[in-house]
Amino acid sequence: MTDTLLEVRDLRVSFDVYGGEVEAVRGVSFEVREGEAVAIVGESGSGKSVTAQAIMRLIPTPPGRFKSGSVLFEGRDLLRLSEKEMQRVRGNRIGMIFQDPMSALNPTMPIGMQIMESLILHRRMKRSAAKERAIELLELVGISNPEARIRQYPHQLSGGMRQRVVIAIALACNPSLIIADEPTTALDVTIQAQVLQFMKELQRTTNTSIILITHDLGIVADLCDRVFVMYAGRIVEAGDKRDIFRNPQHPYTRGLLKSLPRLDQPKNEPLVPIYGTPPDMMLPPGCAFRSRCDKAMRICELEDPDWTVVGETQRVRCWLQAAGAGVAAVAGGEEERP
Amino acid sequence: MVRFILQKFLFMLLSLFVLVTATFVLMNAVPGSPLQREKAPNPQIQKNLEAFYGLDKPLIQQYGIYLKNLLRFDLGISMKQRYKSVNKIISDSFGYSLRLGIVSVMTSVVGGCVLGIIAALYHRRFLDHLAMVLAVIGLAVPSMVLAPLLQYLFAVKLRLFPVARLEGPLDYVLPTIALSSVSIAFIARLIRTTMIEVLHADFIRTAKAKGLPGHLIVWRHALRNSMLPVVTYLGYLVANVITGSVIIEAIFAIPGMGKFFVQSVIDRDYPLIMGITVFYAVLLMVCRFLADIAYALVDPRLRLQAAKVAA
Numbered sequence: 001m002t003d004t005l006l007e008v009r010d011l012r013v014s015f016d017v018y019g020g021e022v023e024a025v026r027g028v029s030f031e032v033r034e035g036e037a038v039a040i041v042g043e044s045g046s047g048k049s050v051t052a053q054a055i056m057r058l059i060p061t062p063p064g065r066f067k068s069g070s071v072l073f074e075g076r077d078l079l080r081l082s083e084k085e086m087q088r089v090r091g092n093r094i095g096m097i098f099q100d101p102m103s104a105l106n107p108t109m110p111i112g113m114q115i116m117e118s119l120i121l122h123r124r125m126k127r128s129a130a131k132e133r134a135i136e137l138l139e140l141v142g143i144s145n146p147e148a149r150i151r152q153y154p155h156q157l158s159g160g161m162r163q164r165v166v167i168a169i170a171l172a173c174n175p176s177l178i179i180a181d182e183p184t185t186a187l188d189v190t191i192q193a194q195v196l197q198f199m200k201e202l203q204r205t206t207n208t209s210i211i212l213i214t215h216d217l218g219i220v221a222d223l224c225d226r227v228f229v230m231y232a233g234r235i236v237e238a239g240d241k242r243d244i245f246r247n248p249q250h251p252y253t254r255g256l257l258k259s260l261p262r263l264d265q266p267k268n269e270p271l272v273p274i275y276g277t278p279p280d281m282m283l284p285p286g287c288a289f290r291s292r293c294d295k296a297m298r299i300c301e302l303e304d305p306d307w308t309v310v311g312e313t314q315r316v317r318c319w320l321q322a323a324g325a326g327v328a329a330v331a332g333g334e335e336e337r338p
Numbered sequence: 339m340v341r342f343i344l345q346k347f348l349f350m351l352l353s354l355f356v357l358v359t360a361t362f363v364l365m366n367a368v369p370g371s372p373l374q375r376e377k378a379p380n381p382q383i384q385k386n387l388e389a390f391y392g393l394d395k396p397l398i399q400q401y402g403i404y405l406k407n408l409l410r411f412d413l414g415i416s417m418k419q420r421y422k423s424v425n426k427i428i429s430d431s432f433g434y435s436l437r438l439g440i441v442s443v444m445t446s447v448v449g450g451c452v453l454g455i456i457a458a459l460y461h462r463r464f465l466d467h468l469a470m471v472l473a474v475i476g477l478a479v480p481s482m483v484l485a486p487l488l489q490y491l492f493a494v495k496l497r498l499f500p501v502a503r504l505e506g507p508l509d510y511v512l513p514t515i516a517l518s519s520v521s522i523a524f525i526a527r528l529i530r531t532t533m534i535e536v537l538h539a540d541f542i543r544t545a546k547a548k549g550l551p552g553h554l555i556v557w558r559h560a561l562r563n564s565m566l567p568v569v570t571y572l573g574y575l576v577a578n579v580i581t582g583s584v585i586i587e588a589i590f591a592i593p594g595m596g597k598f599f600v601q602s603v604i605d606r607d608y609p610l611i612m613g614i615t616v617f618y619a620v621l622l623m624v625c626r627f628l629a630d631i632a633y634a635l636v637d638p639r640l641r642l643q644a645a646k647v648a649a
Contacts, residue, residue, distance in 0.1 A: 058546055084551075091549035098547075103540035108562045108638060117558075118548040153638040169548065 004072075005209050006032040006055070006177055011069035013047075013054050016062060024050040026233040027069070032177065037203055037210040039220040039241075041256070042230035045278045048213045049099075051230070052181050055211075056096055057086050074176070092122040095170030097180040101162035101187075105154040111165045112150025118172045137168040142198060160191035167195070174206070181213045196222055217260055221245065226313070229253050232279055232288035239314030249316040251293045287319065295320060346630065350623045354616070358408065361615045362401055365608060372417040372606040391417060391608075404612065413616070414609030419598075424613035427598055432617075434504055435583055435594035438517065441510055442579045446518040447568065450525025457526065458533035458564075459556065469526060476523030481582055485516035485589040502591040513590045517582050521575050525568055533564040562636065569636050573629035577622050 013025040025047045032038050040048045053059050055071050057078060071078040074093060078086065090096075098104040106114060115137055116130035125133065131150065138146035141164040154162055163183065170178055180199070184192040200223055203210055212224055220227055220241065227244045229237040229252065237250040248254045255274035276292040287293070290300040299319050308321040373387050388394045392403055407414060413424035457469040492512060493501035499511050536542065537560055545559045584596035595614060602610035 056547055058543060087549045087551055089549070090547055096544075096547040098540060098544060100540060104544045106541040106545070106559050106563070108636070109559070114544075117545075117550065121554075122549060155639050166544070169544065 003034050004031045005034045005036075005074070006211075007070075007072040008051075008055065009070045009072070011051065011054060011071065012067035013050055013059060014065050014067055016065065021065075023067075024233055025054060028230070028233070028235055029069075030228050030235060030238065032209050032211060034176070035203070035207040035209060036226065037212060037224045038226045038228065039212045039214060039224040040228045040230055040235075041214060041217060041220055043215055043278060046230040047233040048230050049181055050233075052096075052179050052211065052213050055179060056090055056094060058096075088122070091118040091169075091175075092173045093175050093177065095173070095175040095178045097163075097167055097170045097178065097183045099182040099185055101159055101166050104166050105162055107154055110151050110153055111157070115150070115165070115168050115172055118169065122173050133172070134168075137171060138165070140171070141165075141168045142194070143168075160187055160194070163187060163191070163195055164198075167198070171202070175208065177209045177211065179211045179213070182215070183212070184216075184219060185214075192219075199223060217245075217256060229256070234288065234317065236289070236318070237314070237316045239311065243311050243314045247311070247314070249310050249314065249321055250289075250318050251295055251320070252289050255292075287317075343631075346627055350627065353623065354619060357619050358405070358612070358616060359401075361612060362404065365611055366397060368606070370606050372608055374606075391415075408616065413613035416602075416607055416610045418602075418605040418607045419610065424609050427610065428595060428613060428617055431593055431595045431598055434592050435580075435587070435596060438504065438510065438513055438583060438586075438592065438594065439576070439579050441514050442517040442521070442583075443572075443575060445514050446521035446525055446575060446579075447572075449518065449522040451529055451565075451568070453522065453526035454529025454564075455533060455556070455561070457530040458537060461534055466530075470530070473523040473526045476519040477527075479519070481516045481519065482585050482589065484519055485513070485586060488512045488516055489589070504590070504592045504594075513586050513592065516589070517579060517586045520582070521578055525571065525575075528567050528571060529564055532567055533560060536560045536563045539563070566633070566637055569629060569633045572632065573622075573626040576625040580618060580621065 008031070009029050011025055011028045012023065014021050014023040028047070028051055030038070030040075040051060042048045050059065054066065055073075055078065059066075066079055069079065073089070078089065081089070105111065112131065112134050115134040116125075116127070119125045119130040119133055120127065123130075134150055135146045138149055143149055143161055143164055149157075154165070157165065163186070167183070170180075183199070184195055187195060196219060199210065202208065203223075210223070212219065214220060224241055227237075227239065227241050228235045229244070229250065231252050237244065237248070237253045244253060245257065248257055252274070255272070258272040259274060261271060274292055279288050279291065285304065286302055287296075287300040287304055290296040293300065297319060305317045305319045305322050307315045307317055309315050310321055371393075373384060373391075373393070378384075385394070392400055395403075404414070411425070413428070415421055415423050416427060419427055453469045453473065457466040457473075460466045489501050489512060492498045500506075500509050501512075503509055504513065542555060542559055545555045550558070580596075583594060584599055586592070587594040587596035588600060595617070598610065599614045599618075601607075602614060
């Protein structure tokens, strides 16, 4: 359809901690096309935020370590750029929206200046021009009376407004990619909807690509074209939104969807959670999800499954699909059990 | 804001009144009199002297007279310093103390900030450890130990700096180091701690994500937020420098106010004790007051609170 904007190949990031080495991201590969919104979905600790920050090289090293992989963006491998070259990419070509608007802004700097900073830096704008652009951006993200607001400090703004300011900062230099790390998690539901609506419009009008990092599948359905489901530092299922929602293949994806309330569900039917907790990241071999999987087989303990193509757009890392009919027969129709 | 300032000012006056009263009572409770000599003088002369200084009147009346004179900024006449007025002694000697004080405060803030920032930026590396070892030494060695050591090493042995007095610029080096070492160490540790904390804050990550180079992140985003505790400390810093200068002035033979203060207590020179105490007190209060205002200027969140408190 269109060109690939970002291509992450076999990204591995680990952290040296007291007890040894924790691999937070274990060989993640995905790509984002121009003008496309993709979602990386997973629960806390699945490595989705680390992936996002690794693309921007915001991971402190040490204790973090890039073990392998490449991040091709606009024809260059970001992991091999010098720090200076990387600074020219951050905020300029890639904008980032952070999770907590309460702490993501500098409390001692007026918000206008916080937006203008990157314009002056990357676009070599004069202060007056940058100020005009900042007012324009605040208007764009839906903040009323922007001329007065640019002189205000973060504590004078509500949470929703602060998140809009964070978005304005990310948008300032017209980046070709925006990475939004749980942009709505800290917001009220009504404000969430507004912010999402805004991002959707933005993506449509400016053709900016978006990587949305979230644990909320509801948001994904709203905004994104393609979905990558992450579990324990790996992408375990990938595909178009429709395929993933209608026909989830990985037991973990199914679990995530089952734990969401649906409008077409009988009123009294309880939600089904995924039992257990994410695994310790100092992992033994085998499929990381097996201890919480109701369909775990012996092979799941021995070897990590590789990709299996299950549809036109859909891929999954699960032995159930990998072995296909053969395994299903051995398992004795276990899949049919409710 | 005006009301906030006015409130603070009234409070200052009240504190000052309490302080004057307490000093007056304590001073008179100490045994001995300023006019006592080794040889008992002629009783008539003694009487005349007492009358001249108003010491023949009952204490409560003396207190009343002192307060009245104080309102006219008249601190009285010294009983020992060749009958110079206290105002004159203070204005003559304060210059030395002030110059040394200003140099010390600046040295403390600049030195402390530089050490602290270096330590924070090189957290857990060699420079951090070096800076913190220096800071611990600075905190642990009191100025009356450090000052003679400095004199011995740099003035007597190496002959780099003058050993005493305060005339030329070189004279300032040793007393300033001796006077600021504790404050430098304190500020360095303060800045290091807050800076390390601030450098891990989310808004620093935001600044990084904007593509700002490292020095701009430190300068524009981290430093201002790390300075807040230093600004609060400034008031105490001035207090430290003032009380510290009493010792340093004695060691370096600087004819500053501290020297006269010590002498006045030994001499039971009532007007001079009172005068210098009141002067120190006013100085400290004004510094604290300015620190409060400076704090509000650095931290916009407090501006709002101050406005609320005043409203």
